[in-house]
Amino acid sequence: MSAPLTATQVGDLLGELRGRAPLVQCLTNSVVTGFTANTLLALGAAPAMVDNLEEATVFAGIADAVLINLGTISPTSGETMVATAEAAGRASTPWVLDPVAVGGLPLRDRVGARLVPLCPTVIRGNASEVMSLSGVDGGGRGVDSTAGSEAALESARALCARTGGTVAVSGPVDHIVTGDDVRTIANGTPMMTKVTGVGCALGAITAAFAACAPAADAAFAATAVWTIAAELAVERSTGPGSFAVELLDALHALDTEQLGRLHS
Amino acid sequence: MSAPLTATQVGDLLGELRGRAPLVQCLTNSVVTGFTANTLLALGAAPAMVDNLEEATVFAGIADAVLINLGTISPTSGETMVATAEAAGRASTPWVLDPVAVGGLPLRDRVGARLVPLCPTVIRGNASEVMSLSGVDGGGRGVDSTAGSEAALESARALCARTGGTVAVSGPVDHIVTGDDVRTIANGTPMMTKVTGVGCALGAITAAFAACAPAADAAFAATAVWTIAAELAVERSTGPGSFAVELLDALHALDTEQLGRLHS
Amino acid sequence: MSAPLTATQVGDLLGELRGRAPLVQCLTNSVVTGFTANTLLALGAAPAMVDNLEEATVFAGIADAVLINLGTISPTSGETMVATAEAAGRASTPWVLDPVAVGGLPLRDRVGARLVPLCPTVIRGNASEVMSLSGVDGGGRGVDSTAGSEAALESARALCARTGGTVAVSGPVDHIVTGDDVRTIANGTPMMTKVTGVGCALGAITAAFAACAPAADAAFAATAVWTIAAELAVERSTGPGSFAVELLDALHALDTEQLGRLHS
Numbered sequence: 040m041s042a043p044l045t046a047t048q049v050g051d052l053l054g055e056l057r058g059r060a061p062l063v064q065c066l067t068n069s070v071v072t073g074f075t076a077n078t079l080l081a082l083g084a085a086p087a088m089v090d091n092l093e094e095a096t097v098f099a100g101i102a103d104a105v106l107i108n109l110g111t112i113s114p115t116s117g118e119t120m121v122a123t124a125e126a127a128g129r130a131s132t133p134w135v136l137d138p139v140a141v142g143g144l145p146l147r148d149r150v151g152a153r154l155v156p157l158c159p160t161v162i163r164g165n166a167s168e169v170m171s172l173s174g175v176d177g178g179g180r181g182v183d184s185t186a187g188s189e190a191a192l193e194s195a196r197a198l199c200a201r202t203g204g205t206v207a208v209s210g211p212v213d214h215i216v217t218g219d220d221v222r223t224i225a226n227g228t229p230m231m232t233k234v235t236g237v238g239c240a241l242g243a244i245t246a247a248f249a250a251c252a253p254a255a256d257a258a259f260a261a262t263a264v265w266t267i268a269a270e271l272a273v274e275r276s277t278g279p280g281s282f283a284v285e286l287l288d289a290l291h292a293l294d295t296e297q298l299g300r301l302h303s
Numbered sequence: 304m305s306a307p308l309t310a311t312q313v314g315d316l317l318g319e320l321r322g323r324a325p326l327v328q329c330l331t332n333s334v335v336t337g338f339t340a341n342t343l344l345a346l347g348a349a350p351a352m353v354d355n356l357e358e359a360t361v362f363a364g365i366a367d368a369v370l371i372n373l374g375t376i377s378p379t380s381g382e383t384m385v386a387t388a389e390a391a392g393r394a395s396t397p398w399v400l401d402p403v404a405v406g407g408l409p410l411r412d413r414v415g416a417r418l419v420p421l422c423p424t425v426i427r428g429n430a431s432e433v434m435s436l437s438g439v440d441g442g443g444r445g446v447d448s449t450a451g452s453e454a455a456l457e458s459a460r461a462l463c464a465r466t467g468g469t470v471a472v473s474g475p476v477d478h479i480v481t482g483d484d485v486r487t488i489a490n491g492t493p494m495m496t497k498v499t500g501v502g503c504a505l506g507a508i509t510a511a512f513a514a515c516a517p518a519a520d521a522a523f524a525a526t527a528v529w530t531i532a533a534e535l536a537v538e539r540s541t542g543p544g545s546f547a548v549e550l551l552d553a554l555h556a557l558d559t560e561q562l563g564r565l566h567s
Numbered sequence: 568m569s570a571p572l573t574a575t576q577v578g579d580l581l582g583e584l585r586g587r588a589p590l591v592q593c594l595t596n597s598v599v600t601g602f603t604a605n606t607l608l609a610l611g612a613a614p615a616m617v618d619n620l621e622e623a624t625v626f627a628g629i630a631d632a633v634l635i636n637l638g639t640i641s642p643t644s645g646e647t648m649v650a651t652a653e654a655a656g657r658a659s660t661p662w663v664l665d666p667v668a669v670g671g672l673p674l675r676d677r678v679g680a681r682l683v684p685l686c687p688t689v690i691r692g693n694a695s696e697v698m699s700l701s702g703v704d705g706g707g708r709g710v711d712s713t714a715g716s717e718a719a720l721e722s723a724r725a726l727c728a729r730t731g732g733t734v735a736v737s738g739p740v741d742h743i744v745t746g747d748d749v750r751t752i753a754n755g756t757p758m759m760t761k762v763t764g765v766g767c768a769l770g771a772i773t774a775a776f777a778a779c780a781p782a783a784d785a786a787f788a789a790t791a792v793w794t795i796a797a798e799l800a801v802e803r804s805t806g807p808g809s810f811a812v813e814l815l816d817a818l819h820a821l822d823t824e825q826l827g828r829l830h831s
């Protein structure tokens with residue numbers, strides 16, 4: 040375990056992000072596009088969901104970061120994702136891969152296997168997804184993990200060795216793996232699993248921070264900011280409907296003092 | 304009219320559903336994907352929007368239930384829907400058909416006509432849609448019905464005879480038809496028509512219950528749970544925006560005592 | 568500058584709209600479909616997202632107005648948009664063009680250039696989009712404008728001359744241009760830029776009003792109604808999450824007395 044960022048360092052990164060308002064191109068799934076865009080806006084970033092093949096490859100050279108999320112992949116969108124990741128690589132635009140539900144679903148498994156060698160800056164998924172993406176049987180049940188994040192650490196290290204980037208494994212305790220370095224964050228609330236797209240939005244937040252900081256710090260700051268906003272939101276809500284609303288409000292107002300809840 | 308379920312029986316079914324957390328595959332329209340997923344999560348089910356042809360047919364054998372909703376059908380998604388319904392049939396996975404806006408719109412009319420012979424466990428629609436699906440001119444105006452649910456009873460019986468399943472006709476009074484059996488529920492609020500996807504979400508809830516109970520009971524319990532949650536939500540809201548939020552909170556917290564509002 | 572509508576005239580138009588509940592067909596982007604439909608319902612209109620080629624051209628003759636929004640255009644949807652605009656023209660159905668992020672993105676630039684000669688009743692965009700659509704370099708950064716609305720007035724006039732319709736340029740001050748007539752509205756709140764789809768929803772509201780009034784009045788009333796609802800909503804909210812909820816509630820309850828805030 041290496042020394043993680045302090046709450047103050049995360050707060051400083053958040054301040055820098057808000058000042059720069061990074062333009063984040065999202066190729067994401069149809070369930071969460073609206074919530075993802077609203078999360079990026081609440082964070083202080085600028086979302087752009089440019090996702091057709093011709094424009095997406097152009098835009099990857101304009102955007103400050105790119106998110107590629109496999110949630111509702113189709114044969115067409117899969118090709119666009121690969122081409123956009125290549126374009127991001129050519130332009131040195133940082134990009135995040137969210138391998139939603141990889142493991143036993145053939146189309147996304149094939150596209151995921153083509154994306155890893157393109158070296159995503161950060162891979163963010165749950166334990167089952169990270170294990171499956173690395174070639175290990177990770178179980179999984181639809182979009183839910185059946186494995187704990189600790190079980191995915193070896194897979195995360197193997198993926199890091201292949202990409203040279205960071206792998207963030209989401210779960211009750213989040214593990215952020217970069218080479219041999221493992222940082223943990225133990226914030227958050229189970230209510231995060233009761234609203235669709237909370238994990239997907241973390242991928243987008245990670246992309247926004249990746250426009251402002253090295254991969255390991257970006258993934259750490261993104262996880263800290265999102266899980267702490269969730270803790271604040273759940274205290275103000277009465278169920279998953281109001282939680283989703285309060286989560287955006289909490290993210291928008293989040294400050295360094297509140298980040299003092301960081302438990303890493 | 305047969306004896307419907309009691310509030311206690313609905314509450315017991317809801318408890319069983321929450322214990323099992325059925326995995327519900329949704330092939331639904333682009334307007335309501337997020338709200339549908341959030342409704343299933345608030346209910347206690349696990350949504351999965353796997354909707355490309357190759358994976359959808361695989362997933363229909365993994366999922367506990369499938370929803371097929373024609374709202375924003377395309378030629379490609381229409382073929383996927385037919386193939387997925389066939390796969391669900393082969394795997395004996397219960398599935399629900401929501402024939403959104405069928406009646407005078409050629410693509411969905413053709414796909415609907417191909418789906419009925421595949422014997423959906425439950426068909427859920429408004430009166431115009433049910434009439435049109437059965438081959439009667441049902442009127443309709445976009446997604447809205449221009450006929451009362453009583454007018455659709457004969458069509459519902461005709462569809463039941465063809466599918467061997469249940470047909471649920473939504474309206475101010477909901478009618479749940481299985482063979483010669485007709486059950487009614489008179490709960491709900493007009494505010495349900497002021498939020499997009501409330502009817503579509505009922506299709507998803509019905510699919511979740513169909514993983515836990517026979518078709519007639521599943522459609523009854525789903526309608527009871529959703530319309531009573533809506534009554535509770537409207538009392539706590541100040542318009543359609545807050546109603547949608549409160550609806551998810553109310554569904555998440557719904558208990559047997561509150562189900563005592565059941566008016567059937 | 569011509570005399571704009573008074574608050575009472577806008578209120579009368581809103582009352583007429585609510586009485587007629589115009590059916591608004593939306594070919595819009597995947598990020599905002601749900602929010603757009605909910606906005607139309609809160610307004611008192613009836614949304615219908617019929618967007619496949621075969622049905623969309625049929626429906627353009629049934630709908631009371633059509634919205635075409637280029638936000639997440641694809642080659643397929645681009646062809647559908649052109650064919651639907653042509654069908655709307657044949658049926659004399661008013662239609663609104665929202666040229667999201669036009670300017671330097673090739674697919675939408677080409678489709679936009681084909682749609683303008685089909686004479687949209689109203690074009691609604693930010694300054695960069697309006698300038699780019701008219702053939703001037705408008706800058707722009709994803710979906711955000713880098714130019715002020717005043718800078719786009721010449722482009723707006725040039726577009727009016729080509730379409731015979733109205734061009735509404737959104738910004739801190741909204742400019743509604745019809746031929747040589749320019750009306751301004753200075754209502755609204757910066758929070759409108761912190762929720763995705765607020766601009767896109769204005770396009771939908773404009774289409775709904777275009778079913779009830781001439782283009783210039785429709786664009787004026789739509790902008791007045793939406794920006795004043797936003798002012799009311801921001802006073803009741805604590806961030807962008809609750810703002811989006813309150814915005815729908817405020818729109819649903821909006822009355823002529825509240826429209827007295829109109830600053831034109």
